[in-house]
Structures are given as C-alpha cells and as structure tokens.
Amino acid sequence: MLTISCESPGSLVAHDRPRPERAPGDVLLRVRRVGVCGTDLHIFTGNQPYLAYPRVMGHELSGVVEAADADSGLQPGDPVYVTPYLSCGDCIACRQGKPNCCTRIQVLGVHRDGAFTEFVSVPRRFVGKADGITLDQAAMLEFLAIGAHAVRRGDVTAGQRVLVVGSGPIGLGTMLFAHLRGATVTALDGRLDRLDVARQHAGATHTVSLGDGDEAELARLTDSEFFDVVFDATGNRQAMERGFRFVAHGGRYVLVSIVQGDISFSDPEFHKREATLLSSRNATTEDFETVMAAMRQGLVPDTALATHRLALADVPTGFARLLDPTEGVIKAIVEC
Structure with missing residues (x-):
C-alpha cells in the first residue's frame, strides 16, 4: 500500500x-x-x-x-x-x-x-x-x-464576550462553537484573509488586525473591561504571554495551542483579576x-x-x- x-x-x-x-x-x-x-x-x-x-x-x-x-x-x-x-x-x-x-x-x-x-x-x-x-x-x-472542547473547557455561556487569538483552523473552530453557545466573538489575527473567514464563516462579530492600536481597539469593543473568556490558538509564545492582558477581571484564559519551552506572566496582574488559567488538550x-x-x-x-x-x-x-x-x-x- x-x-x-x-x-x-x-x-x-x-x-x-x-x-x-x-x-x-x-x-x-x-x-x-x-x-x-x-x-x-x-x-x-x-x-x-x-x-x-x-x-x-x-x-x-x-x-x-x-x-x-x-x-x-x-x-x-x-x-x-x-x-x-x-x-x-x-x-x-x-x-x-x-x-x-x-x-x-x-x-x-x-x-x-x-x-x-x-x-x-x-x-x-x-x-x-x-x-x-x-x-x-x-x-x-x-x-x-478541539475547538468545541476548548469552548467547553472555557465554560462559555450566552452573552459573554469571547476573544480568540489566532484564526487558523483551531481558532476558527473555537470561534464557531463559542458563537453557537451565544457568545459575542472577537477574532484577533495578523492575516486579513483569515479575519475575513472568521467574520464570514465562523461567527466572529468583530475582527481586529494585529498591530499598532489593536489593544486600544479591543478595549473600545469592551468598554475597557476586556473579555470574559480568551482563547489562544496561535502556537506563539509571545502571543500566549500577551493574551493575559486581554482577560477581564474574573475571566478565564484558555491555552489551546502549545509551544516548546516555558511561558510567563505577571503574577500581580493575574491575581488582581482572580483570573483562571486553563489548558485545553485534544x-x-x-x-x-x-x-x-x-x-x-x-x-x-x-x-x-x-x-x-x-x-x-x-x-x-x-x-x-x-x-x-x-x-x-x-x-x-x-x-x-
């Protein structure tokens, strides 16, 4: 064969x-x-x-x-x-x-x-x-x-604000099933073609292009409260570390992607938000x-x-x- x-x-x-x-x-x-x-x-x-x-x-x-x-x-x-x-x-x-x-x-x-x-x-x-x-x-x-599992791990519910960082297949699947649960989904990615797919086919209400001013735009979309649930689907260490900044107070951060090596985050920022950090595998x-x-x-x-x-x-x-x-x-x- x-x-x-x-x-x-x-x-x-x-x-x-x-x-x-x-x-x-x-x-x-x-x-x-x-x-x-x-x-x-x-x-x-x-x-x-x-x-x-x-x-x-x-x-x-x-x-x-x-x-x-x-x-x-x-x-x-x-x-x-x-x-x-x-x-x-x-x-x-x-x-x-x-x-x-x-x-x-x-x-x-x-x-x-x-x-x-x-x-x-x-x-x-x-x-x-x-x-x-x-x-x-x-x-x-x-x-x-994998996207459906991540959404279940993140306990997404109707009316919540969800950010998915990374609009590859896993990210698009995560957006889709967060949308099907009734969440308002925002996609963040550096590729405009992927953001178009997120908006047209994966249920993203908002799309934000990675780069100067993206954090200000994410703040604007959420009245500076940021997101109830953030998903990282980038496979990029810097993106995974940066994503902590987009988690609302009391929110959840789900790492769907994986990288070789360690990631780090600000402990005072993490604690003051009483954030929940989750991995999602398979x-x-x-x-x-x-x-x-x-x-x-x-x-x-x-x-x-x-x-x-x-x-x-x-x-x-x-x-x-x-x-x-x-x-x-x-x-x-x-x-x-």
Missing part, C-alpha cells in the same frame, strides 16, 4: 508497505480522507515537541470499514471516523473521564504512524460511525472537536458528538473551510505549498 512518511523535517518520502494485519478487537479501515493539521505542518517543519522521526503523519481521518469483528457493530463498507487519541483506559486521567490527556496517550500521526497511507488498523473503541455526514465532514471532525467523544450534531444541522461551514485538496500520491511534492500564506489554506484534505 502507498504510504507517505516524514523521514526528517522537510523530507516526505513515498513507500510501498504491506497492508497492516488486523488484531482481534481492531478495525481495519481503508483510509478515504485525511485533513492536514497544524500538527502535521509542525512535524514537517521540525517544530513538534512530542515526536520522533521518521513518522507517518495524519490524524484527521475518515474511511470505510474493510474488516471488523463480527460483534463490533460495524460492517465492511460502513463510513467511519477515528478518534486519534489512543488512550490506555486505566490511568488517572482515563479514570476521571479525560482520555484526551491520558498519561500514556498515543496519538495517531504523532506518537505512532498515522493515516497518510491506504489502510490503518485501530482499536474498535476509537472508531465511530459517520452517520449523516460526508467523508469530507468526517475528516474535519477532529480539528473542530478532545473527547462528547466533543466529536457535539460537532457531528452541528454538522447534521447544517451549522458548520465545512465546504468553506476545506479550501485545498491533493491526492495521497502528490503529498511529497505538494505538501510544502500548504505552508505558503499566499495559498490561503484553511483546511487541506488529502484524498486516498
């Missing part, structure tokens, strides 16, 4: 590998769609903290069942999605219903080989039926579920179900977000262009 591996930063190589053997309890899937995530781009550029090379990337996947146990509830040909966070099921996080931060987590495409290939075999409990949605939509569940089954329900209701602009496509065989030569800002990539879909 055709498999594309990232041998080292900047190097993608096509291989012919044997089809995986299905273990009892696993589901053998024929991969049909794979979303390209910021994590994949970081792997390609050498900026992913949880990875060893070589690695087959790809964790936003949909496919059809090739083979499964007779009692699995799945039949060959069933369209499915995969929750790519392979958790152990018995650590302290899993016992608390938080498999998304399992102490022994194995994320497809990061800790173990992923879906830039034609077939994968994964345990049944991580495979869900993609009922009522398309294969394209099923491949977009994961990044949107997503849970509940978040995937939230996204699917919204998709079935036509509330997710998936066709507007899926801006680019390429075939699996074209990944080695076509992947680098997805990093070019002039391409206007929001979500690229690899077709297998």
Whole structure:
C-alpha cells in the first residue's frame, strides 16, 4: 500500500508497505480522507515537541470499514471516523473521564504512524460511525472537536464576550462553537484573509488586525473591561504571554495551542483579576458528538473551510505549498 512518511523535517518520502494485519478487537479501515493539521505542518517543519522521526503523519481521518469483528457493530463498507487519541483506559486521567490527556496517550500521526497511507488498523473503541455526514465532514471532525472542547473547557455561556487569538483552523473552530453557545466573538489575527473567514464563516462579530492600536481597539469593543473568556490558538509564545492582558477581571484564559519551552506572566496582574488559567488538550467523544450534531444541522461551514485538496500520491511534492500564506489554506484534505 502507498504510504507517505516524514523521514526528517522537510523530507516526505513515498513507500510501498504491506497492508497492516488486523488484531482481534481492531478495525481495519481503508483510509478515504485525511485533513492536514497544524500538527502535521509542525512535524514537517521540525517544530513538534512530542515526536520522533521518521513518522507517518495524519490524524484527521475518515474511511470505510474493510474488516471488523463480527460483534463490533460495524460492517465492511460502513463510513467511519477515528478518534486519534489512543488512550490506555486505566490511568488517572482515563479514570476521571479525560482520555484526551491520558498519561500514556498515543496519538495517531504523532506518537505512532498515522493515516497518510491506504489502510490503518485501530482499536474498535476509537472508531465511530459517520452517520449523516460526508467523508469530507468526517475528516474535519477532529480539528473542530478541539475547538468545541476548548469552548467547553472555557465554560462559555450566552452573552459573554469571547476573544480568540489566532484564526487558523483551531481558532476558527473555537470561534464557531463559542458563537453557537451565544457568545459575542472577537477574532484577533495578523492575516486579513483569515479575519475575513472568521467574520464570514465562523461567527466572529468583530475582527481586529494585529498591530499598532489593536489593544486600544479591543478595549473600545469592551468598554475597557476586556473579555470574559480568551482563547489562544496561535502556537506563539509571545502571543500566549500577551493574551493575559486581554482577560477581564474574573475571566478565564484558555491555552489551546502549545509551544516548546516555558511561558510567563505577571503574577500581580493575574491575581488582581482572580483570573483562571486553563489548558485545553485534544478532545473527547462528547466533543466529536457535539460537532457531528452541528454538522447534521447544517451549522458548520465545512465546504468553506476545506479550501485545498491533493491526492495521497502528490503529498511529497505538494505538501510544502500548504505552508505558503499566499495559498490561503484553511483546511487541506488529502484524498486516498
């Protein structure tokens, strides 16, 4: 089967590998769609903290069942999605219903080989039926579920003022689900094209361009009170540290992105606001179900977000262009 591996930063190589053997309890899937995530781009550029090379990337996947146990509830040909966070099921996080931060987590495409290939075999409990949605939509569940999870972590409620810093796919997903909860959403980003998408498709009421005067504009929009909930989706240390300044007194700050190394903040400022600092990692089954329900209701602009496509065989030569800002990539879909 055709498999594309990232041998080292900047190097993608096509291989012919044997089809995986299905273990009892696993589901053998024929991969049909794979979303390209910021994590994949970081792997390609050498900026992913949880990875060893070589690695087959790809964790936003949909496919059809090739083979499964007779009692699995799945039949060959069933369209499915995969929750790519392979958790152990018995650590302290899993016992608390938080498999998304399992102490022994194995994320497809990061800790173990992923879906830039034609077939994968994964345990049944991580495979869900993609009922009522398309294969394209099923491949977009994961990044949107990360946004839905962040919004749930931030406990966003109707009428609150929400700021999302960073208008990449994760940021757009966060905006969308904050908007669906009834919040007034403001987007802050340095790219005007991304801000246009935030306003037109992700529910942002206000957009602010990063640069001189942006803090004054954020203050103006909130009567100088700033935001009940701030989300960082930039993957940039300086942006993450600066975001503390935009949290209202009594507000919450949710770090959705991750960087290598430490971040710091002013303790007196943090304390005087009695701010709450939260991390948000991955997503849970509940978040995937939230996204699917919204998709079935036509509330997710998936066709507007899926801006680019390429075939699996074209990944080695076509992947680098997805990093070019002039391409206007929001979500690229690899077709297998």
